[in-house]
Amino acid sequence: MKHPDDDNELFNRLEAEMTADSGGEVVDLDKARSAREQSADPTARPDANPSADSAPDRSGTESGDPTARVLVDQPTAKAAGPGYLGRLLAAKRRPVVPVWLKSLAELRTASAWVARHYAHSVGYHALRSPVYAARLTFQAPSGAAKFVGATMRWVADREGEPVRLAAVRREDAAEYLKLSRQRDGRVRLRTLVAVLAMFIGLGSALAIYVLAPDWLQAVSVGAVTMALGYAGRKADDPVIHKAVELPKAVKLTSDIVLRALGSLGIPAINQAQGKGRDGFEFTAPITRDGPGWRAEGNLPYGVTVTDVIERRDRLASGLRRPLGCVWPEAVPNEHTGHLVLWVGDQDMSTAKKPKWPLLTSGIVNLFKPVAYGTDQRGRWVEVTLMYIAGIIGAIPRMGKTFLLRLLLLIAALDPRAELHTYDMKGTGDLDPVGNAVSHRHAAGDDDDAIEYALNDFRALREELRRRTKVIRSLPRDICPESKVTSELADKRSLGLHPIVIGVDECQVLFEHPKHKDEFEEIATDLVKRGPATGIVLLLATQRPDAKALPTGISANASARWCLKVMGQLENDMVLGTSAYKRGVRATMFAWGDKGIHYFVGEGSDARIVGSAYVDGPAADSVAARARKVRETAGTLSGYALGEEPETVASAYDLLADILAVVPAAEPKVWSETIVSRLAELRPEVYDGWDPDALNAALKPHGIATIQVGRRVDGKVVNRRGIERAHITAAISERNGKRDAG
Numbered sequence: 001m002k003h004p005d006d007d008n009e010l011f012n013r014l015e016a017e018m019t020a021d022s023g024g025e026v027v028d029l030d031k032a033r034s035a036r037e038q039s040a041d042p043t044a045r046p047d048a049n050p051s052a053d054s055a056p057d058r059s060g061t062e063s064g065d066p067t068a069r070v071l072v073d074q075p076t077a078k079a080a081g082p083g084y085l086g087r088l089l090a091a092k093r094r095p096v097v098p099v100w101l102k103s104l105a106e107l108r109t110a111s112a113w114v115a116r117h118y119a120h121s122v123g124y125h126a127l128r129s130p131v132y133a134a135r136l137t138f139q140a141p142s143g144a145a146k147f148v149g150a151t152m153r154w155v156a157d158r159e160g161e162p163v164r165l166a167a168v169r170r171e172d173a174a175e176y177l178k179l180s181r182q183r184d185g186r187v188r189l190r191t192l193v194a195v196l197a198m199f200i201g202l203g204s205a206l207a208i209y210v211l212a213p214d215w216l217q218a219v220s221v222g223a224v225t226m227a228l229g230y231a232g233r234k235a236d237d238p239v240i241h242k243a244v245e246l247p248k249a250v251k252l253t254s255d256i257v258l259r260a261l262g263s264l265g266i267p268a269i270n271q272a273q274g275k276g277r278d279g280f281e282f283t284a285p286i287t288r289d290g291p292g293w294r295a296e297g298n299l300p301y302g303v304t305v306t307d308v309i310e311r312r313d314r315l316a317s318g319l320r321r322p323l324g325c326v327w328p329e330a331v332p333n334e335h336t337g338h339l340v341l342w343v344g345d346q347d348m349s350t351a352k353k354p355k356w357p358l359l360t361s362g363i364v365n366l367f368k369p370v371a372y373g374t375d376q377r378g379r380w381v382e383v384t385l386m387y388i389a390g391i392i393g394a395i396p397r398m399g400k401t402f403l404l405r406l407l408l409l410i411a412a413l414d415p416r417a418e419l420h421t422y423d424m425k426g427t428g429d430l431d432p433v434g435n436a437v438s439h440r441h442a443a444g445d446d447d448d449a450i451e452y453a454l455n456d457f458r459a460l461r462e463e464l465r466r467r468t469k470v471i472r473s474l475p476r477d478i479c480p481e482s483k484v485t486s487e488l489a490d491k492r493s494l495g496l497h498p499i500v501i502g503v504d505e506c507q508v509l510f511e512h513p514k515h516k517d518e519f520e521e522i523a524t525d526l527v528k529r530g531p532a533t534g535i536v537l538l539l540a541t542q543r544p545d546a547k548a549l550p551t552g553i554s555a556n557a558s559a560r561w562c563l564k565v566m567g568q569l570e571n572d573m574v575l576g577t578s579a580y581k582r583g584v585r586a587t588m589f590a591w592g593d594k595g596i597h598y599f600v601g602e603g604s605d606a607r608i609v610g611s612a613y614v615d616g617p618a619a620d621s622v623a624a625r626a627r628k629v630r631e632t633a634g635t636l637s638g639y640a641l642g643e644e645p646e647t648v649a650s651a652y653d654l655l656a657d658i659l660a661v662v663p664a665a666e667p668k669v670w671s672e673t674i675v676s677r678l679a680e681l682r683p684e685v686y687d688g689w690d691p692d693a694l695n696a697a698l699k700p701h702g703i704a705t706i707q708v709g710r711r712v713d714g715k716v717v718n719r720r721g722i723e724r725a726h727i728t729a730a731i732s733e734r735n736g737k738r739d740a741g
């Protein structure tokens with residue numbers, strides 16, 4: 001038996017669901033009521049919503065009553081989504097002024113290109129003008145003959161001759177008479193005009209010959225000769241050739257886009273097109289966007305932009321364009337089937353790029369964005385090197401080192417920045433920067449270079465700690481955000497100038513058999529705490545996996561540059577978890593796409609950027625300029641001045657210091673006791689160390705902490721500590737090795 005309350009419950013639920021679905025929209029209560037009535041009538045059809053007919057199982061039976069049905073589809077079109085106001089709120093307005101018109105840089109670039117185009121044309125023709133003049137003069141007699149002939153034909157009304165002859169052939173005397181009379185009148189008039197023109201022409205020529213100065217005579221004769229020469233030109237041999245052959249970029253039309261999408265082999269698109277539909281719903285007209293075309297629209301249900309990106313090569317084939325011209329993209333915050341297809345006029349890898357603005361002049365403020373590459377549309381893309389930690393990943397030979405060097409050159413052009421450059425590949429790619437301006441620099445993966453880098457990393461850790469203390473001690477009004485600012489970096493007494501560390505092939509450090517843990521620990525600290533203290537770590541690797549790029553580092557990097565990689569794993573290691581799934585796939589880059597990469601940073605989603613190409617000699621000249629600026633500012637230091645670094649290890653010897661503060665009478669001591677004694681012994685080094693820091697610093701020596709029990713107030717308290725014998729053993733092992741060495 002059905003309880004009357006069941007009806008009310010159903011009605012309430014209907015109301016609740018409809019209100020929830022429509023986001024507080026008006027619900028058609030009549031329909032809802034009729035649904036209630038129908039479900040109350042056991043003979044009535046249990047489905048109140050005709051639109052649910054086709055749905056196999058859209059009913060709910062949660063109430064336990066199998067006849068009770070829940071409306072899933074909205075009963076009226078009116079309640080089918082947000083209202084007019086809601087839609088307006090979510091509406092995306094297209095910019096009134098196109099972006100390219102608002103961008104001063106783009107306008108400047110475009111104007112420069114147009115100016116260069118015309119300057120080239122003028123130069124081209126100016127150089128050839130004597131040849132043009134000679135050829136025209138040579139053609140002038142034939143032009144004169146053509147002119148005289150054409151004039152005589154005109155005077156004699158030759159154009160009417162075929163009609164007159166036709167009248168003769170037809171033997172139409174009346175028609176012929178009419179035409180002859182018309183011709184006689186015309187010939188008389190034209191003869192008069194010709195004689196008049198001849199007199200005026202000859203009179204003018206005579207006047208010029210008698211009265212005009214020489215230059216006017218020369219100009220007049222020249223002009224007449226050139227004009228006659230032009231009249232004497234041959235159709236198949238023009239005197240003036242085109243200075244510039246403009247490439248003919250095929251206009252992108254909806255038919256071409258649909259043809260290309262149909263060639264991808266995506267079943268949903270093919271099925272739709274097979275049934276005569278488009279298989280793609282354009283949401284905006286195809287427009288010019290920079291030096292290319294932009295098409296935008298929705299793919300069929302279930303097809304995602306990543307499905308298209310995966311088949312970029314087939315798309316390029318379908319569009320009949322080079323691969324480097326075809327750039328399908330997902331739109332952030334849109335549904336995953338919303339495709340933006342940008343088709344460039346020229347291949348991005350071969351298109352002529354504008355000159356990098358810093359190549360020949362200018363310095364940099366690292367706290368401000370600096371242009372380092374161009375996007376597909378040729379617009380400059382900027383990067384702010386402060387407050388970031390960055391990773392660069394790619395398979396070999398795609399331009400990773402060039403990109404790292406470019407970023408380091410940018411850093412070099414801020415005279416305040418202290419550079420630490422490590423080229424672990426050892427081919428000298430970073431030498432232009434290193435030799436000219438670096439405070440610390442090493443190349444190669446031999447023991448000396450590793451020791452040098454380790455020593456520097458240790459010093460950087462100390463510097464990081466010092467900086468955190470300085471920042472903490474600064475008054476709020478000077479350092480409101482507890483981070484280094486450009487103004488703070490200017491105050492030399494604080495020592496908060498930017499420090500930029502660049503490591504190429506960083507896997508050499510993080511996979512080093514002996515020091516990998518220490519490198520990893522320091523680098524993780526620099527990635528996490530460095531950005532706020534003005535320390536920037538840039539790591540490049542050709543093998544972005546968890547070993548080469550420990551996850552503590554890759555997860556915390558805030559800037560990412562990913563050139564071509566081979567698989568999802570590497571892609572996501574560099575660009576961040578699930579980047580591949582979101583369609584940000586550096587796997588789609590072609591082998592020829594050197595320097596082209598996805599850039600994630602500057603607070604925006606992944607962008608495709610082609611980095612500015614600065615080769616070795618150009619890098620040398622930029623670095624030489626940076627050195628000069630530093631010499632003037634008095635900020636050149638360290639390696640660039642030929643100074644050897646003080647080895648941190650020799651400045652303090654942790655093991656010896658521990659022995660100094662732990663007498664032989666204490667075989668086992670708590671870590672906290674040791675760090676407080678060390679801080680007393682050498683406050684400039686150990687101040688601020690905690691047991692964890694001590695533990696981390698001892699790890700590379702192969703010393704682990706142990707449980708140490710001590711009696712406090714009659715009770716045994718266990719804490720982490722160190723056994724003195726381990727320290728002495730480590731020292732004798734070290735000394736033994738050194739002696740052997």
Ligand SMILES: Nc1ncnc2c1ncn2[C@@H]1O[C@H](COP(=O)(O)OP(=O)(O)OP(=O)(O)O)[C@@H](O)[C@H]1O
Binds near residue numbers: 401425594
């Ligand atoms: N922005 C660029 N534009 C055009 N070509 C570039 C660009 N950057 C690099 N290249 C070309 O790519 C080649 C390889 O660059 P690079 O040495 O930086 O590669 P890599 O990824 O560091 O290689 P490896 O892994 O062997 O060190 C260079 O010789 C250069 O000619």
